[in-house]
Every structure is written in C-alpha cells, then in structure tokens.
Amino acid sequence: MKYKKLLIAAAGLSVAGLAVFFSLPPIVDKRMNALALMPPYTTSEKAKALHEKLFVADLHDDALLWSRDLLRRYDYGHSDLPRLLEGRVSLQVFSTVTKSPKNLNFERNADDTDSITMLVMAQRWPQRAWGSLLERALYQGEKLHAAASDSQGAMRVVRSQADLAAVFSGAPPQGGRLAAVLATEGLHPLEGKLENVDKLYDAGFRITGLTHFFDNELGGSAHGMEKGGLTPFGKDVIRRLEEKQMIVDLAHASPKVINDVLAMAKRPVLVSHTGVQGTCPGPRNLSDAHIKAIAATGGVIGIGYFEGAVCGTDVASIIRAMRHTANIAGAKHVALGSDYNGAIKATFDTTGLVLLTQGLLEAGFSEEDILGIMGGNVLRLLKGQLPVS
Incomplete structure (x- = not known):
C-alpha cells in the first residue's frame, strides 16, 4: 500500500512540478x-x-547516496x-545510507518516518529501491561497482585480502589508484531477515554498521527512542557476520549495544566515524571505557x-x-573517519x-604514529580481517 501511494504521488505531479522535483537533489x-x-x-x-609517503585510508564516506558521478x-x-x-x-x-528519520537530531528519533524515500525518487533510482531498504543498499553497491568498472583501473572494489593485495601490485595507473570497500550505515536493510546478511556479502559488503539514527531490529541506536541492547535477532546477526568475516562497525550504536557486542565479539570491531567524550561530550561519542574495550579487540x-x-x-x-584516543588506547587504534557527504559541514574536503598530517x-x-593514524592502522586491520579470497 505504501509503495502504491508513492507511485500515485509521483504520477500526480505536474510536468513543471516534476522538473522542480528532479532538480532538487543537487541543490x-x-x-x-x-x-x-x-x-x-x-x-x-x-x-x-x-x-606524499603515507598510505591514507578513510573509514566513512556517504557519496553513494547522492546523484554525483564518483569518477x-x-x-x-x-x-x-x-x-x-x-x-x-x-x-x-563507501557506506550506503538507506533510511533517515525526518527532523533528525542527535538525542531521540523514532523509526516511523524516512527522509530518504523522496530523495531516492527524485534521483530516479530504480523502483525496486523505492520501498525496500535492502534494495537501496544493493543499488548503491551497484553504483560503486559500476564506477570501479569504468575507472580504467583507478579504482577497484575490495572484497578480500587477495583483492587488497592485487590493488597495490604492479605500477599504478596515471594519477594513482584507490581501493574501495563497501559498508552499510546500519543493518535495517536486512529487513529483519538473517538470510539477507548473505545477500549483502554476495554484493561485496564487508563492513556493517548495526544502527543509524533510530533503533532497529538488531538493537538500540545512540539516537533512538529506547537505546536498548542487542535483541536476540541482533545477536544472531553478530554471529553470522563473524562467520562471514564481515567487520562490525559500532558507529551510532547505543552504549548497551556496544557492551553486548563487545561481550560476544571474537574478532576485531571498529567505529567508522565518531568522536570521544573526553573532548566532545555527546550521545554518539565514545567513553574512555569503550575506547579501551574496542582497542582491546584489535579494532x-x-x-x-x-x-x-x-x-x-x-x-x-x-x-x-x-590525541585523546591515542592517550587512552594507543595511536595504533586511531584512524580517519570523515563522514564525508553525510549531510555534515566538514572541516575540509x-x-x-x-x-x-600537518596537525x-x-x-x-x-612519524610512525602518523603513518598509522592516516591509514596504516586501517590497512593492518583489513589485511588481517577480510576474507582471504
């Protein structure tokens, strides 16, 4: 019914209205x-x-959400x-955004609204993505694969340790080369079905956020209504992710979800884009205790x-x-997590x-610490935790 209503709404727009509607995303x-x-x-x-000597790696970019051509x-x-x-x-x-509540805030958001649906329609995504969060994630993954295919060797999507090694073997193409890793901004695209973990894996996803700005079937968000821990389904998903060698991302997770994941995780976890309470108190930022515990997993x-x-x-x-994170856990656990293109005002592009590097x-x-923070620490984690082939 909801899908039909969206179709009717789109069909009911005037030609002039459609022109305005489809011109809005770049604005x-x-x-x-x-x-x-x-x-x-x-x-x-x-x-x-x-x-010039660094291997630079960034853990979070939402560019796939927008109608820009990556190339x-x-x-x-x-x-x-x-x-x-x-x-x-x-x-x-590169992360895939599939749902975001209207009137979004850092404190408390329900899951009954979505501001992404109209953006999906306005950007002319396939109709299969209008009403399905899973299809939205898969479509963004397809966009990344297509861009890599058209990049003439400048970008390659990495699914395994073998892929990662292959990207950097031999002479680079003119201008350089980029390894691209596919991730989710929350696992609501599972749509409550454990078997959809396999669909994401088969599509090339290797890093998985659990929640975004609202509580979902897996557990609580730092910005949700209940902010609870992992649900029984959430615990099943964590076990399945570890079986598939998909890396768990605790960005946006509630403190209770972080505790529950850390209690059961057998592999390193990461936080792709965050702050820390020690320099910036806030609901999404990590406590010193969580910094230590995440580092203890090797994350x-x-x-x-x-x-x-x-x-x-x-x-x-x-x-x-x-500096605060390094003081608590050591510089080898600090990384870049820009949140580029995530509807933020970034410091720089x-x-x-x-x-x-200068800062x-x-x-x-x-210099050794800088080599790690700017990318070496992420490279070490992926070399050890991605599937072998």
Missing part, C-alpha cells in the same frame, strides 16, 4: 554537504613531504575519485571531521580527539587531508 547536496575551510589548502613543506570532479560535496586521488587517499570505505576508531563528533569545524578539534606533526605525534 540539497550542495547545501547539506558544506565545508568550513575552502580549497586550495596550504601547509608546510615538511607536511607535504610526509603526506567526475565536482566543486561541491566532499569527495569524488579525482579529489580522493589528489588528497593521496589509497583506501576509501580501530575513526575520528570524524564535524561538529557533532569533535565540537568544532577546525583541524585542531580533530587532532584533540585523536578530501584534497585537504594534508592539513591533518599531527604539530601536535607532536611521531
């Missing part, structure tokens, strides 16, 4: 994915020289393949570049969160990552 994209600091970015020669350079938004390569990024995790913690994560839109705020140098991090 919304430009407005919601803003920057605090505009390019070009300047740094010291020392920072530039070090940045084309844009003057808005936070990333695309040309800008990723300019920023010296070697590995990018990594990606620090975001936005106000809600670090209580600022400047490089110094990001570095403070990284991906061409400005050298600003972080880390100025904060007194060793």
Whole structure:
C-alpha cells in the first residue's frame, strides 16, 4: 500500500512540478554537504613531504547516496575519485545510507518516518529501491561497482585480502589508484531477515554498521527512542557476520549495544566515524571505557571531521580527539573517519587531508604514529580481517 501511494504521488505531479522535483537533489547536496575551510589548502613543506609517503585510508564516506558521478570532479560535496586521488587517499570505505528519520537530531528519533524515500525518487533510482531498504543498499553497491568498472583501473572494489593485495601490485595507473570497500550505515536493510546478511556479502559488503539514527531490529541506536541492547535477532546477526568475516562497525550504536557486542565479539570491531567524550561530550561519542574495550579487540576508531563528533569545524578539534584516543588506547587504534557527504559541514574536503598530517606533526605525534593514524592502522586491520579470497 505504501509503495502504491508513492507511485500515485509521483504520477500526480505536474510536468513543471516534476522538473522542480528532479532538480532538487543537487541543490540539497550542495547545501547539506558544506565545508568550513575552502580549497586550495596550504601547509608546510615538511607536511607535504610526509603526506606524499603515507598510505591514507578513510573509514566513512556517504557519496553513494547522492546523484554525483564518483569518477567526475565536482566543486561541491566532499569527495569524488579525482579529489580522493589528489588528497593521496589509497583506501576509501563507501557506506550506503538507506533510511533517515525526518527532523533528525542527535538525542531521540523514532523509526516511523524516512527522509530518504523522496530523495531516492527524485534521483530516479530504480523502483525496486523505492520501498525496500535492502534494495537501496544493493543499488548503491551497484553504483560503486559500476564506477570501479569504468575507472580504467583507478579504482577497484575490495572484497578480500587477495583483492587488497592485487590493488597495490604492479605500477599504478596515471594519477594513482584507490581501493574501495563497501559498508552499510546500519543493518535495517536486512529487513529483519538473517538470510539477507548473505545477500549483502554476495554484493561485496564487508563492513556493517548495526544502527543509524533510530533503533532497529538488531538493537538500540545512540539516537533512538529506547537505546536498548542487542535483541536476540541482533545477536544472531553478530554471529553470522563473524562467520562471514564481515567487520562490525559500532558507529551510532547505543552504549548497551556496544557492551553486548563487545561481550560476544571474537574478532576485531571498529567505529567508522565518531568522536570521544573526553573532548566532545555527546550521545554518539565514545567513553574512555569503550575506547579501551574496542582497542582491546584489535579494532580501530575513526575520528570524524564535524561538529557533532569533535565540537568544532577546525583541524585542531580533530587532532584533540585523536590525541585523546591515542592517550587512552594507543595511536595504533586511531584512524580517519570523515563522514564525508553525510549531510555534515566538514572541516575540509578530501584534497585537504594534508592539513591533518600537518596537525599531527604539530601536535607532536611521531612519524610512525602518523603513518598509522592516516591509514596504516586501517590497512593492518583489513589485511588481517577480510576474507582471504
């Protein structure tokens, strides 16, 4: 019935109304994915020289949600393949957003509304994605695979340790190359069915967030109504994810869900994009106890570049969160977790990552620590935890 109503609503729009409707996504994209600091970015020669030597990896980018072509350079938004390569990024995790409550806030959201549906329709996604969260995730995965196929070797989707090794073997194509890893922003796309874990796996998904801004069938969100722990279904899903060697992402999870996952996890977990309570109190940010416990699994913690994560839109705020996390758990558990294209005002776009390299140098991090934070720690985790082949 809901699907039919959407069809009727779309059919009822006038030609002029349709023109406006279909022109809205780029306008919304430009407005919601803003920057605090505009390019070009300047740094010291020392920072530039070090940045040229780094393996750079970022754990969270929502570019697949938008109607932009990943292979084309844009003057808005936070990333695309040309800008990723300019920023010296070697590995990018691309997440799939499938549902987001209306009037979204960090404190308390119900699951009975969705602002993504109209965006899906306005961007002319296939009708199968209009009413199915699973199909929305799968379609975004298809977009990533298609972009990689058309990239002439500049980007490859990584499903396994063998894929990861293959991306970086031999001479790189002109301009560089990017390993792309597919992830979910919450597991509501399972639609309550355990067998859909296998569908996501077969489509190339290797990192799985459990919740987004609302409680779902698996358990509580840090921003949900109940903020409870894992449900029996959620525990079944965690076991299945570990069987499939899919990495669990605790971003947006309630503290109770984090505790429940840590109590049963047998493999490293990560947090793809977050802040920490020690520098920025807030419902989505990690306590010192959770930082220690996540690091104890062998996992990594990606620090975001936005106000809600670090209580600022400047490089110094990001570095403070990284320093705090390193002080609690060690620098080998700190990573980049931009949340690019996630409807945030980011500090800089991906061409400005050298600003972080300079910030880390100025904060007194060793070159070895910087190598790890900027990407080596993520690379180590994926080399050990992705399926072998």
